[in-house]
Amino acid sequence: MKKLAVHPGISFGAKFTKGQLQILSKYVADSTEIELTNFQQLYIEVEDDQVEDVSAKLEAAGLNTYPVGLYVKTLRTCNFCQGAEEEGMDIAIELNRRIAGKSVPFPLRPAYTGCPNACGEPLVHDIGVVKIGETFSIYLGGKAKGLDAKMATLYKENLTEDDLYHACESVIENYEKHGKKREHFSKFLKRFGVENL
Template sequence: MNQEEKKVKLAVNSGISFGAKLNAKQLTVIAEYMNDSDELELTTFQQLYIDVLESNMEKVEEKFKEVGLLCYPVGNLVKSLRTCNFCKGEKEEGMPVAIELNKRIAGKSVPFTLRPAYTGCPIGCGEPLVNDIGVMKVRDGYDLYIGGKAKGKDAKLGTLLLEQLTPEQLYEVVEKIINIYTDQGKKKETFFKFINRYGLENLKNQLPITL
């Protein structure tokens, strides 16, 4: 009897642009790697989960890349950046900054799934205040929130950690926070619980002194 080939889950989206959208060509390519009975799972983090043959993974990722789809592993990793629709424009709301931040952090291994979010103005459509790490563009700077929690009886808004960061300061600080969480967090400890245990001031004291 032939052993059924192992399938692995792959997270897919179209990257950071004006809203979470897929075009017809992207949908067609995704469908090529699905059977009639297969289903796509749409997550709350603007990703699609698709099961692909493990032996076919590299080929699938290459085909997806050709049509502008980004692929991410699934597990205890930093999720791709959840964003707003950039309704006021690419430059005004800082889309290049969101793209660069996503490139630097998405897919990094962490003690438990970490959800970052970005919004280009104080309206907050990207919901940065209820995610683990949230970035809000305010005027010409970037405000950084951490420790938000959207679900449960202990749901809470994130705490404003730093204000009016430059893009380079933002990248440096967020990467440092994630590194601290990776090094000091316990296995399967959520970021929300880690912040409560580790302490905001303790965390802040370890951030780059150039700020």
């Protein structure tokens, strides 16, 4: 059996439709428990030889599927309370498409919020993006759990949409290339140095 992460996609909150849940239930045994993660994903178990087929059927129903383990998690987002266009939902969707599921030394948790209220909690995640007006700021190294919990620090600000994508992808590429196995992102930043990203 292999675990598969299922996500409803970036929208106004993490919402599954009844139809999506009905389709999902076809691929989960009655005795199987479904785990709900804090990254708005459901973990299901699928037979190894059925992963591709089940993924394709779930994605046809509008669900996103990702591998479970040492990968970039789906982008945690705010609820876009001021509207999809104003808060940049299309940008969050594209950023998620570019980074979610990439292999990394330790699970990487990114977050996006569409305004300075920061409801998506970007300052306590590994990579946090905040949209301010028409530009974006990136924060790195937040950690929500543990006795060493800390706020992220500002990495770049006043970025355009393209600059945002490039900067996030570059940070993840450096982490994947230079991070040690099972090295948490905040420890990697301290060892590698933000200036070397």
